[in-house]
Amino acid sequence: MSKINIKIEGVAHQVEDGMTILEAAKACGYEIPSLCAFNHGECNRGSCRVCLVEATGARGLVASCVYPVSEGMEIRISSPKAVEARRRSVELLLSNHNMNCQQCEKNGKCELLHVASITGAREGAFKGVHSETHIDRLAPALVRDTSKCILCGRCIERCKNAHGLGILGYENRGFRTFVSPAENRSFADSPCIQCGQCVNVCPTGALMEHSEISKVDAALAAGKHVIIQAAPAVRAALGEEFGYPIGTPVTGKMIAAMRRLGFERVYDVNFGADLTIMEEGTELLHRITSGGVLPMITSCSPGWINYAEYTYGDLLPHLSSCKSPHQMQGAIIKSYWARTNGIDPRDIFVVSVMPCVAKKYEKDREQLKVNGLNDVDAVITTRELAKMIKRSGIIFNRLPDEDWDQDIMGDYTGAAVIFGVTGGVMEAALRTVYFKLTGKEYGRIKFEEVRGHDAGIREATIDINGTKVNVAIASGMKSAKVLLDEIRAGTSKYHFIEIMGCPGGCINGGGQPYVRSCFLPNESDDIMDTYKEKRAKALYSEDERLELRQSHNNPQIIELYEKFLDEPNSHKAHELLHTTYAAKEGFNEVAKA
Amino acid sequence: MAKLNEKAVATILEICGRYKDEKTPLMMILSDIQNEYGYIPLEVQQIVSEQTGISVAEIYGVVTFYSFFSLEPKGKYVIGCCLGTACYVKGAQQVIDKFSEILGIRPGQTSKDGMFTLDALRCIGACGIAPAVTINGTVYPKVSVDKVPGIVAEYKAKEGVSA
Numbered sequence: 017m018s019k020i021n022i023k024i025e026g027v028a029h030q031v032e033d034g035m036t037i038l039e040a041a042k043a044c045g046y047e048i049p050s051l052c053a054f055n056h057g058e059c060n061r062g063s064c065r066v067c068l069v070e071a072t073g074a075r076g077l078v079a080s081c082v083y084p085v086s087e088g089m090e091i092r093i094s095s096p097k098a099v100e101a102r103r104r105s106v107e108l109l110l111s112n113h114n115m116n117c118q119q120c121e122k123n124g125k126c127e128l129l130h131v132a133s134i135t136g137a138r139e140g141a142f143k144g145v146h147s148e149t150h151i152d153r154l155a156p157a158l159v160r161d162t163s164k165c166i167l168c169g170r171c172i173e174r175c176k177n178a179h180g181l182g183i184l185g186y187e188n189r190g191f192r193t194f195v196s197p198a199e200n201r202s203f204a205d206s207p208c209i210q211c212g213q214c215v216n217v218c219p220t221g222a223l224m225e226h227s228e229i230s231k232v233d234a235a236l237a238a239g240k241h242v243i244i245q246a247a248p249a250v251r252a253a254l255g256e257e258f259g260y261p262i263g264t265p266v267t268g269k270m271i272a273a274m275r276r277l278g279f280e281r282v283y284d285v286n287f288g289a290d291l292t293i294m295e296e297g298t299e300l301l302h303r304i305t306s307g308g309v310l311p312m313i314t315s316c317s318p319g320w321i322n323y324a325e326y327t328y329g330d331l332l333p334h335l336s337s338c339k340s341p342h343q344m345q346g347a348i349i350k351s352y353w354a355r356t357n358g359i360d361p362r363d364i365f366v367v368s369v370m371p372c373v374a375k376k377y378e379k380d381r382e383q384l385k386v387n388g389l390n391d392v393d394a395v396i397t398t399r400e401l402a403k404m405i406k407r408s409g410i411i412f413n414r415l416p417d418e419d420w421d422q423d424i425m426g427d428y429t430g431a432a433v434i435f436g437v438t439g440g441v442m443e444a445a446l447r448t449v450y451f452k453l454t455g456k457e458y459g460r461i462k463f464e465e466v467r468g469h470d471a472g473i474r475e476a477t478i479d480i481n482g483t484k485v486n487v488a489i490a491s492g493m494k495s496a497k498v499l500l501d502e503i504r505a506g507t508s509k510y511h512f513i514e515i516m517g518c519p520g521g522c523i524n525g526g527g528q529p530y531v532r533s534c535f536l537p538n539e540s541d542d543i544m545d546t547y548k549e550k551r552a553k554a555l556y557s558e559d560e561r562l563e564l565r566q567s568h569n570n571p572q573i574i575e576l577y578e579k580f581l582d583e584p585n586s587h588k589a590h591e592l593l594h595t596t597y598a599a600k601e602g603f604n605e606v607a608k609a
Numbered sequence: 610m611a612k613l614n615e616k617a618v619a620t621i622l623e624i625c626g627r628y629k630d631e632k633t634p635l636m637m638i639l640s641d642i643q644n645e646y647g648y649i650p651l652e653v654q655q656i657v658s659e660q661t662g663i664s665v666a667e668i669y670g671v672v673t674f675y676s677f678f679s680l681e682p683k684g685k686y687v688i689g690c691c692l693g694t695a696c697y698v699k700g701a702q703q704v705i706d707k708f709s710e711i712l713g714i715r716p717g718q719t720s721k722d723g724m725f726t727l728d729a730l731r732c733i734g735a736c737g738i739a740p741a742v743t744i745n746g747t748v749y750p751k752v753s754v755d756k757v758p759g760i761v762a763e764y765k766a767k768e769g770v771s772a
Binding site: 172176181182183184185186187188189196197198199603 | 651654655663664665666667668669670673674
């Protein structure tokens with residue numbers, strides 16, 4: 017790309033030809049207020065009119081998110097005309113917005129309020145009727161409230177980019193336009209996989225996770241044995257909610273905070289992750305040696321499971337029958353832990369803290385229940401945990417670093433920690449499968465080939481004592497589809513495939529803190545480009561620090577099998593730790609209003 | 610979802626096939642389906658989605674954006690009253706109200722016997738003959754309120770229904 021000369025506020029700059037004014041200005045150190053423009057053009061429709069600037073050669077003001085720079089262009093961001101126009105644009109958005117802000121779950125993280133604040137827009141500048149409101153609270157993971165939607169289209173684009181799905185679209189026209197799944201259906205009655213990527217990009221409170229904080233409050237108030245367990249990816253991102261730089265692991269403070277919130281036990285889902293590797297690794301070996309269905313595909317991500325059940329019902333025998341780690345751990349808490357502590361499982365309430373919103377849906381799946389009981393009773397996101405901590409008055413940054421409860425399920429290995437990033441489950445499984453096949457540990461420990469932090473497919477061939485194991489990794493359903501279509505066509509060369517629902521894996525899950533430069537102003541680089549890598553690094557660094565780095569070396573896992581489960585894939589293990597799947601119809605029959 | 614019969618599926622696949630080399634085939638496909646069946650329900654949109662790779666939500670968005678497309682079956686005779694500016698100032702509102710009164714349906718609705726659908730159209734480009742009404746492609750120029758009963762009677766007579 018050739019460079020061209022432009023001026024911003026009279027100061028000369030050189031920028032890439034073909035850039036939009038918005039991107040060019042960003043490269044020169046200006047963040048022009050904008051809403052519909054997101055993530056370097058992932059979404060920019062020029063529809064919200066918030067990013068208006070003056071530019072020579074253009075008629076009137078231009079939307080900087082779609083207008084390209086040209087040689088000699090002089091751009092004025094702060095001219096009175098541009099400032100006034102941006103303020104008016106935001107005031108127009110506010111005029112058709114549900115301004116019940118103090119009751120909005122997005123309060124404090126709302127980009128509309130942020131641009132209103134920096135543009136000086138006032139509510140009530142324009143008065144008029146509001147568009148009709150549509151609210152969907154039927155889906156276990158997601159809530160949609162169109163009274164807060166500004167029609168920016170970010171959610172529509174993200175669903176297409178990450179998954180090739182396009183569950184959401186604009187419905188109707190003009191003032192009656194709103195964003196929804198086709199037929200204004202609930203997410204629950206559409207082929208939505210409930211991953212929450214749309215929530216991650218929504219600038220307002222129009223798309224939110226279905227909060228379960230009140231369920232947790234009720235269980236604590238009822239005097240139940242309330243046990244909390246946190247997934248690996250949570251520790252890599254929770255700090256962002258408390259002003260830590262992206263990629264700061266806050267494991268110790270997070271544990272301290274959870275204990276101070278009144279939970280009876282604070283466990284790491286990493287124990288469950290180690291357990292998953294024992295079960296899944298054994299299942300893989302069994303399939304390879306006994307001519308089972310291959311490739312086997314991981315089953316940790318409920319977004320992915322949803323996609324498989326909706327779109328690839330014919331490939332379900334390829335899915336590992338293993339429950340996801342937090343479900344396994346929940347089942348063990350309500351059996352092994354309950355028995356050890358002499359507690360009735362019905363008096364136990366298990367809360368999972370997840371980087372994920374699909375887990376909210378997963379926990380209520382009938383196929384996961386043991387003796388009619390849920391393994392997990394409530395799922396809160398990383399964001400919801402931060403809310404609970406803030407609400408309690410705990411000064412997070414001054415907490416001491418504490419450790420997980422260690423009684424019978426506190427140990428974990430580095431293999432488990434890296435579950436939170438794409439390729440992690442694969443790497444953890446390979447470490448154990450290698451040992452099982454050769455009787456010795458893999459020398460390098462790390463399987464660099466399978467590492468990454470973004471969507472897209474990676475593949476590797478691992479030579480284990482002359483047995484060549486072909487593996488592939490995909491995250492985001494757009495990438496997964498490529499591998500799945502190969503299996504369908506009978507051309508797949510793989511033995512083992514890891515699929516994660518969200519691009520980059522759990523570190524970029526739909527329940528993770530919102531990544532916006534306006535709320536994280538101290539970051540030195542463009543965080544949209546770097547946050548996944550930084551969060552991934554936080555997990556890999558924890559793996560490096562740990563002495564035990566293979567799931568089969570976790571002493572408490574060994575003890576669990578000796579005392580309770582017998583051996584991996586035993587009858588008991590199948591009863592508690594494995595599950596089934598069923599194909600389902602995307603647009604099911606619903607009663608029309 | 611309600612299942613489509615084999616013949617309908619084959620027809621829709623054939624229609625999608627007509628435009629497989631087009632860069633942006635959606636409007637043409639939907640127009641042909643609208644013409645063939647008089648409406649484009651979700652089941653049909655799902656097939657179009659599979660054939661074109663365009664998401665169902667996006668297709669649904671297009672169907673609900675253009676008033677020419679319909680989600681519900683239309684009547685045998687679709688009465689379109691132009692309410693564009695020229696027709697409107699020439700009394701089109703009174704004309705559509707009269708149709709409404711005689712047929713007992715509001716604009717956008719279909720009569721119970723499936724005979725008539727009444728549609729309010731935006732400018733159809735026939736301002737010189739305002740107010741204009743179209744019925745299944747036949748244009749009625751300069752329609753006044755007192756001509757309306759005769760027009761309805763004409764179609765009812767065709768169907769052997771007494772006016």
